[in-house]
Amino acid sequence: MAEALRLGVAGLGTVGGSLVRLLERHGNEFAVRNGRRVRITSVCARDRSRDRGFDISAYTWFDDPVDMAASDEIDVFVELMGGADGVAHGSVKQALKAGKHVVTANKALLATHGNALAELADEIGVSLNFEAAAAGGIPVIKTMREALSGNNVSRVYGILNGTCNYILTRMEHEGLTFDACLAEAQRLGYAEADPAFDIGGQDTAHKLALLTAIAFGTRVELDSIYVEGITSVTPADIVAADELGYRIKLLGVANRTETGIEQRVHLAMVPKSSVLARVEGVTNAVAVDGDFVGQLVLSGPGAGGEATASAVAADIADLARGDRMSTFGRPASTLEPYRRAAMRRHAGGYYVRLSVYDRPGAFAAIAKRMAEADISLESIVQRARAPRTAAPSHMEPEAPQPVILVTYETTEKAIRDALAAILGDGHIADGPQMIRIENLD
Amino acid sequence: MAEALRLGVAGLGTVGGSLVRLLERHGNEFAVRNGRRVRITSVCARDRSRDRGFDISAYTWFDDPVDMAASDEIDVFVELMGGADGVAHGSVKQALKAGKHVVTANKALLATHGNALAELADEIGVSLNFEAAAAGGIPVIKTMREALSGNNVSRVYGILNGTCNYILTRMEHEGLTFDACLAEAQRLGYAEADPAFDIGGQDTAHKLALLTAIAFGTRVELDSIYVEGITSVTPADIVAADELGYRIKLLGVANRTETGIEQRVHLAMVPKSSVLARVEGVTNAVAVDGDFVGQLVLSGPGAGGEATASAVAADIADLARGDRMSTFGRPASTLEPYRRAAMRRHAGGYYVRLSVYDRPGAFAAIAKRMAEADISLESIVQRARAPRTAAPSHMEPEAPQPVILVTYETTEKAIRDALAAILGDGHIADGPQMIRIENLD
Numbered sequence A, B: 001m002a003e004a005l006r007l008g009v010a011g012l013g014t015v016g017g018s019l020v021r022l023l024e025r026h027g028n029e030f031a032v033r034n035g036r037r038v039r040i041t042s043v044c045a046r047d048r049s050r051d052r053g054f055d056i057s058a059y060t061w062f063d064d065p066v067d068m069a070a071s072d073e074i075d076v077f078v079e080l081m082g083g084a085d086g087v088a089h090g091s092v093k094q095a096l097k098a099g100k101h102v103v104t105a106n107k108a109l110l111a112t113h114g115n116a117l118a119e120l121a122d123e124i125g126v127s128l129n130f131e132a133a134a135a136g137g138i139p140v141i142k143t144m145r146e147a148l149s150g151n152n153v154s155r156v157y158g159i160l161n162g163t164c165n166y167i168l169t170r171m172e173h174e175g176l177t178f179d180a181c182l183a184e185a186q187r188l189g190y191a192e193a194d195p196a197f198d199i200g201g202q203d204t205a206h207k208l209a210l211l212t213a214i215a216f217g218t219r220v221e222l223d224s225i226y227v228e229g230i231t232s233v234t235p236a237d238i239v240a241a242d243e244l245g246y247r248i249k250l251l252g253v254a255n256r257t258e259t260g261i262e263q264r265v266h267l268a269m270v271p272k273s274s275v276l277a278r279v280e281g282v283t284n285a286v287a288v289d290g291d292f293v294g295q296l297v298l299s300g301p302g303a304g305g306e307a308t309a310s311a312v313a314a315d316i317a318d319l320a321r322g323d324r325m326s327t328f329g330r331p332a333s334t335l336e337p338y339r340r341a342a343m344r345r346h347a348g349g350y351y352v353r354l355s356v357y358d359r360p361g362a363f364a365a366i367a368k369r370m371a372e373a374d375i376s377l378e379s380i381v382q383r384a385r386a387p388r389t390a391a392p393s394h395m396e397p398e399a400p401q402p403v404i405l406v407t408y409e410t411t412e413k414a415i416r417d418a419l420a421a422i423l424g425d426g427h428i429a430d431g432p433q434m435i436r437i438e439n440l441d
Helices: A014-034 A065-069 A086-097 A107-124 A131-135 A140-147 A162-174 A178-187 A202-216 A235-244 A305-321 A362-372 A412-425 B014-034 B065-069 B086-097 B107-124 B131-135 B140-147 B162-174 B178-187 B202-216 B235-244 B305-321 B362-372 B412-425
Strands: A002-010 A036-044 A060-062 A076-079 A101-104 A153-159 A246-257 A260-271 A283-290 A294-301 A347-357 A377-382 A400-407 A428-437 B002-010 B036-044 B060-062 B076-079 B101-104 B153-159 B246-257 B260-271 B283-290 B294-301 B347-357 B377-382 B400-407 B428-437
Touching: A002 A014, A002 A065, A002 A305, A014 A036, A014 A305, A036 A065, A036 A305, A060 A065, A065 A076, A065 A086, A076 A086, A076 A305, A086 A101, A086 A107, A101 A107, A101 A305, A107 A131, A107 A202, A131 A140, A131 A202, A131 A283, A131 A305, A140 A153, A140 A202, A140 A283, A140 A294, A140 B140, A140 B305, A153 A202, A162 A178, A162 A235, A162 A246, A162 A283, A202 A246, A202 A260, A235 A246, A235 A347, A235 A377, A235 A400, A235 A428, A305 B140, A347 A362, A347 A412, A362 A377, A362 A400, A362 A412, A400 A428, A412 A428, B002 B014, B002 B065, B002 B305, B014 B036, B014 B305, B036 B065, B036 B305, B060 B065, B065 B076, B065 B086, B076 B086, B076 B305, B086 B101, B086 B107, B101 B107, B101 B305, B107 B131, B107 B202, B131 B140, B131 B202, B131 B283, B131 B305, B140 B153, B140 B202, B140 B283, B140 B294, B153 B202, B162 B178, B162 B235, B162 B246, B162 B283, B202 B246, B202 B260, B235 B246, B235 B347, B235 B377, B235 B400, B235 B428, B347 B362, B347 B412, B362 B377, B362 B400, B362 B412, B400 B428, B412 B428
Parallel strands: A002 A036, A002 A076, A036 A060, A076 A101, A260 A428, B002 B036, B002 B076, B036 B060, B076 B101, B260 B428
Antiparallel strands: A153 A246, A153 A283, A246 A260, A283 A294, A294 B294, A347 A400, A347 A428, A377 A400, B153 B246, B153 B283, B246 B260, B283 B294, B347 B400, B347 B428, B377 B400
16 A cells, blocks of 8 residues: 555644544545545644644644645645635645645635636646535535536536525524524524624635536636625515425525526525425535536535535545546636626516505506516415404504515516616515525426 | 547447437537546447437447457447346456456446456456446445545435336325326336336345445445335325325435344335435435435436436546546455345334224224234324215125324334234234335434
8 A cells, every 4th residue: 555645734623623533533444445544644723732632742733834734744735724815825825836735625715716726736736625615515526526527517506504594494494583593593503603604695605606617617706706695584585485385595506698607696485396495404405407417416514523524534535546636627727717697687586575555556556667677477465464453543554564476587687677666666665575586497 | 638548338228329429519528627538439239220310430330349348449348238147247347357447337237246346347457437327317426435435324325216206206296006107107218118127126226235335345235135116005105104294215225233234125204304205206316324424415317318328427537537446435355244134123113004994802903913012103093984974784894994003113023023913813904004114314
């Protein structure tokens, strides 16, 4: 058997610690499977003295990951620190320049600097592997880079953030508000103290940017992604979705259109019959449509130390066997420029919920605005107002009533124009809620 | 770029034809992705003159695949003929001996001769790849051999036969009988004229044998698989499953137990909340439980020419890049002997449907037999008999009534003993129906 592949691990938090335990527990088996032993030789973390539940005295300690990245003691630099810039970026660049393979779980780094890093890896002739960066334990990078090599991919989409999916699932099952479910997620450790990055959709966007590049052979383009978060969703939307045959999910979607590539992150109504509708709690799922394979769906844990370590170990296994794949599935020099399809041209059905003042002509005005924008309505649900009690004088004469509209396929521009006009007419209280319908087969 | 990797394709049916079209359509892209061009140089099929919709004149024709397997014109022998023995077996052996890599979609061949072929491939130092053999277009072999390299797998299971899943899904949606759905499946081309191999569970068993070997690092052991088919399922079972919160699927399951490995193929009740319950029609799905990754589920097309060609192309892509993996995920010499867990020790819940003669003491006798076998009942559903009409004299006094029992966890031996005793007591008409409950998280 060849000499051991030597790893330097930068970052000994949840994922780094799990990786150490994985290699302790399965090291022998790993060597049998891949024909080569792997061995951690060096580590680096913020605090040398912290009790991590395992002994780091056998490893060379580095205070600075950039130093470790250039060390003669390592063949592979395993970056588990996180962060798009700063020391993560500096040390990964250093490692590549020093001729080390890099394995990273850092989606922000690759979504931000992926093009340049992939070029650098190609130039030096080393691997930059990032299975853990896109969907935690789900082997979607391997699947797209390798298993779909014979396919032209038309769409990749998925539930890529466990925090959001947990909140949406709890709202659905318990009838609770968004705020209540977020608080619960924070209590259980499924959401950060500052949840903005997850619930605002940016985490999903980072992951989507990586999947898009592999799917379409284009340069990574984070800044072109249309991003909405999940904070606007209400129990009324969840109930309406259920009645209409949908579930509400935060999706990241990338698809080819005639005018370019759409990358978008937003709440979507997905048919209950779809596999994605069934993905509950913190589980993630990714679907890929290829011209030969049809549709593949991969689901599993999108986060967590152990699942993420499993993906990091898979990248290390590829290196142990000597398997090399280009960062984004093809040489960086052959990645095509990204051509963005304007979001206003997005075509699809829309769910719209309005709080309409209960006055004569209000509904007619709304219908007129939809017709002016050439939007056909598939369904209209106007809830009966609460039955008048014995004391009708207390009722607000103009109390707004919920009206739910579902459109046939139209465009983002048309629906936005129509909603702006409806808002301007003054017949609705609050802003309209709008959720895109994702037509999944 | 290196010289083209030269392929000899044996078998130009649905899959072979799709592979030819895939390489015609995506050959350039494939070369960019994998750093090496691939080229079909030779073909072989039963009938040279048949119109396949593509031109085979550019390829060297072989009448005998064994000759092609040894030809200097090829680097890779692509076996798409099928059949466990005969020419498929002979030509694959010949190809390996001649130092050719082999890519095959032939589950019967590998389930039957996999151990010897894997040893031969190791001895010669070539690859034997079979992504298309286990679940059609779903990249479960790559996932298990490579992506789960850092995991100890405790269970692998799935819906591995599209014909059966189509029939079961139709029975569920349309309330039709098994025979009616089978006839429909045959009309639509989802079932063979002789469907025995699919509906009897053998096709699932072949695929399961391959997944088991990789999951547990054991020698392939087809003959030890416990196999039941789906022909016993009735609309009454489908309705009862629905009411109890389950769906009925034909599963292939392999799991580690204290006494060895269970491999079993049978109808199972799976919770409606599970991802597998949602897998409909001809779609397949495979779930793997690993100690670090948790649970992964992969779903997609399990059959069909194009999807299968996608998997064959993935195996070819690995060879084009020079990636080598042992046939069953580790050198054949390190595969452990298979240790079979006796089916009578299988532990789980059971659904039982009985046609009970409506006479005093019948139900008490059944309950007594269950108690004697130490079986606790989680639920008992006795349908009210049809209301007596104005002419009760026409009623059969002893007309059998359906009784449905759901047990808590017990053993296969206990339930079989109890059902044999119940049958012996003479209170039930027909044999009892028994369906295992698969507790999926």
